[in-house]
Amino acid sequence: MLLNQKNPGLAVVLSFFFVGLGQIYNGQIGKGIGFIIAYTVSLLLCFVLVGFITSPILWIWGMIDAYKVAQKTHGM
Template sequence: MNMMKSPGLAAVLSFLIPGLGQIYNGQIFKGLIIIAIQAVNILLMAILIGYVTYFIFWVYAIYDAYRRADKDNKRAGARR
């Protein structure tokens, strides 16, 4: 049985820690990959490009977490 996920909570979790929203949604591997990418981006901030790539992946993680929770909820609702 799939439990309904809060898209808003998933987005907030990824806002706080990119990848955490994916983990909340059950996408453990994807969440860990995003966390690892952001760790590399933090290191890349030493050569400035990290500021751009961190922001891009941060926004992506928030959007993806929200979209996935919403999509899973709609799919679960259609099965009822």
């Protein structure tokens, strides 16, 4: 296993527990920080009900993105 290969399962689990962490694990620091900022704003929008729609979408999107990027580096 090469050092730059990432485990897709681990990327998903990291994103499951903390949005953006899977992207950071995959080496996409800027994208991970972007997900963290977007999710924080989305949580704040829960006060006006919009966040109840956007937060789950960002959470799921983050997990899918982390998996797909890790899968590409894993060579699957």
